[in-house]
Amino acid sequence: MNLSLAGFQDAFISALYGKNPEALPVLTEQAGFLVYRNTVMKGACDALLANFPTIERLVGSEWLQATAAVYVRQSPPTDARLLNYGQGFPDFLDAFEHARDLPYLGNVARLDLLWNEVHGACDEPRLDVSTFAAINPGQLASIRLKPRAAARWQWFAGQPAYTLWRCNREHNDVPADLRWVGEGALLSRSTGAITWQALSIGECAFLDACAAGETLEQAAEKAEQAQPDLDLTNMLGRLIAADVFAAQ
Amino acid sequence: MKTSTQMGAGLGLKAEHYEQALDCTVSGLWFEVHPENYMVDGGPRLAWLEAIGSRHPLSLHGVSLSLAADCAPDMQHLQRLKALADRVQPALMSEHLAWSTWRGQYHPDLLPFPRTHEALQRIANNIDCTQNTLGRRIAIENPTHYLKLDGHDWSELDFLAELNRRTGCGLLLDVNNVFISAHNQGFNAATYLDAFPAEAVMEIHLAGHTQDPGDSGLLIDSHDSPIADGVWSLYQRLIKRIGARPTLIERDDQIPPFDQLLAERNRAQAVLLEITR
Numbered sequence: 001m002n003l004s005l006a007g008f009q010d011a012f013i014s015a016l017y018g019k020n021p022e023a024l025p026v027l028t029e030q031a032g033f034l035v036y037r038n039t040v041m042k043g044a045c046d047a048l049l050a051n052f053p054t055i056e057r058l059v060g061s062e063w064l065q066a067t068a069a070v071y072v073r074q075s076p077p078t079d080a081r082l083l084n085y086g087q088g089f090p091d092f093l094d095a096f097e098h099a100r101d102l103p104y105l106g107n108v109a110r111l112d113l114l115w116n117e118v119h120g121a122c123d124e125p126r127l128d129v130s131t132f133a134a135i136n137p138g139q140l141a142s143i144r145l146k147p148r149a150a151a152r153w154q155w156f157a158g159q160p161a162y163t164l165w166r167c168n169r170e171h172n173d174v175p176a177d178l179r180w181v182g183e184g185a186l187l188s189r190s191t192g193a194i195t196w197q198a199l200s201i202g203e204c205a206f207l208d209a210c211a212a213g214e215t216l217e218q219a220a221e222k223a224e225q226a227q228p229d230l231d232l233t234n235m236l237g238r239l240i241a242a243d244v245f246a247a248q
Numbered sequence: 249m250k251t252s253t254q255m256g257a258g259l260g261l262k263a264e265h266y267e268q269a270l271d272c273t274v275s276g277l278w279f280e281v282h283p284e285n286y287m288v289d290g291g292p293r294l295a296w297l298e299a300i301g302s303r304h305p306l307s308l309h310g311v312s313l314s315l316a317a318d319c320a321p322d323m324q325h326l327q328r329l330k331a332l333a334d335r336v337q338p339a340l341m342s343e344h345l346a347w348s349t350w351r352g353q354y355h356p357d358l359l360p361f362p363r364t365h366e367a368l369q370r371i372a373n374n375i376d377c378t379q380n381t382l383g384r385r386i387a388i389e390n391p392t393h394y395l396k397l398d399g400h401d402w403s404e405l406d407f408l409a410e411l412n413r414r415t416g417c418g419l420l421l422d423v424n425n426v427f428i429s430a431h432n433q434g435f436n437a438a439t440y441l442d443a444f445p446a447e448a449v450m451e452i453h454l455a456g457h458t459q460d461p462g463d464s465g466l467l468i469d470s471h472d473s474p475i476a477d478g479v480w481s482l483y484q485r486l487i488k489r490i491g492a493r494p495t496l497i498e499r500d501d502q503i504p505p506f507d508q509l510l511a512e513r514n515r516a517q518a519v520l521l522e523i524t525r
Contacts (some may be wrong), residue, residue, distance in 0.1 A: 005366050
């Protein structure tokens with residue numbers, strides 16, 4: 001074996017993933033090679049299972065282990081921060097042939113990803129209700145509310161993804177009378193704990209507009225376009241109470 | 249931040265033990281974490297680490313710098329490591345004599361390589377780059393071996409000593425890795441340890457291992473069981489020769505209650521105390 005270091009590493013990886021088992025026959029014929037193969041696969045699969053606990057509860061460990069093994073071969077980690085591994089897993093689940101009967105898995109996985117993002121997001125002072133109440137009413141329309149990094153939300157059209165995620169995340173049964181309609185979700189972190197609640201389509205549109213830097217007036221317009229019957233005052237109270245916005 | 253010149257035996261920090269770790273007041277205790285698990289922008293994970301760091305010395309033990317890959321360290325990753333170190337001010341930092349990232353993909357393991365002159369130069373450069381970026385000395389850990397590789401220009405002991413000489417890095421001596429490698433490759437662990445460059449040892453690791461469930465006869469560095477008696481004997485012999493060094497009990501799987509880990513840690517502490525008495 002007179003390979004350069006880079007040549008050795010190319011051959012080792014190729015053999016590790018079984019792409020070219022003849023690359024390093026002296027090594028692949030040894031029982032010890034399997035230790036590396038198993039450890040690499042287990043490390044990536046374990047990270048995926050840890051990052052998608054709700055998916056594991058929905059489909060069981062065995063199914064997810066097998067699915068994770070397919071995903072890992074297709075999309076090995078590119079970042080040593082395995083806490084972030086699986087960014088493409090929701091899209092993978094959407095397209096995964098063996099998950100066709102579970103078309104909501106991708107969206108439930110998206111909510112697990114949001115949970116992870118909220119958990120590790122930067123710490124920022126929050127806008128509290130008294131500060132908001134003290135804003136001069138004449139200036140209210142033109143203020144820009146900036147969502148904190150530790151607040152994430154998403155609207156899921158056509159699927160009760162939030163209810164499915166919440167019930168499984170909280171280890172409860174999914175209601176028997178679950179309505180198959182779109183749902184939105186808000187996850188936010190304040191003082192270390194992550195909380196979640198349902199959001200309407202108008203509320204999601206409002207937060208999208210805030211995140212895009214629009215004024216309160218513009219964001220409210222977007223929200224009302226998406227949902228004409230939206231109660232803006234009630235929405236603002238709920239969002240501020242959930243520590244969604246950064247201090248001004 | 250808490251640093252201490254009196255680091256005795258420490259424990260790998262587990263999330264399920266945060267509160268007990270924070271409250272534990274035994275003398276000489278310190279905690280080690282994999283920095284990759286704390287490379288986040290904020291939130292409870294970092295808050296816990298900072299809280300524990302305010303009461304106990306910390307060690308950042310990296311698993312992914314991939315120093316033995318034939319490329320320069322990922323500077324973004326190194327900057328993240330520096331930011332974490334600047335934030336929690338660890339008493340010790342360490343990495344492995346191994347590679348894991350290659351051509352943009354991360355393979356979560358500590359992969360082997362032939363100890364050639366070329367590899368030595370590359371790794372020395374990578375350690376220099378790491379130490380210069382961090383502004384800290386790091387310790388390099390001896391790996392566990394499962395394969396017989398051809399093409400070595402250097403013995404492992406000479407390779408490690410030369411890295412120490414060229415870069416000023418310290419060494420992290422994992423006694424369990426030596427025990428496993430000696431078994432898997434058929435050399436004498438005590439002879440290896442007797443020749444290990446004593447002056448350079450900044451930290452020692454102890455851990456449990458298991459027999460490969462197949463018929464390979466290999467021992468696996470599984471970190472999922474108590475430390476084996478043979479590893480304890482080697483550790484006592486080592487400490488008698490080189491004196492007390494910060495010693496970590498590693499446990500990464502089948503995590504027992506905190507008190508059980510602490511009892512194992514206290515056994516190491518007793519070995520260290522005996523030599524300093």
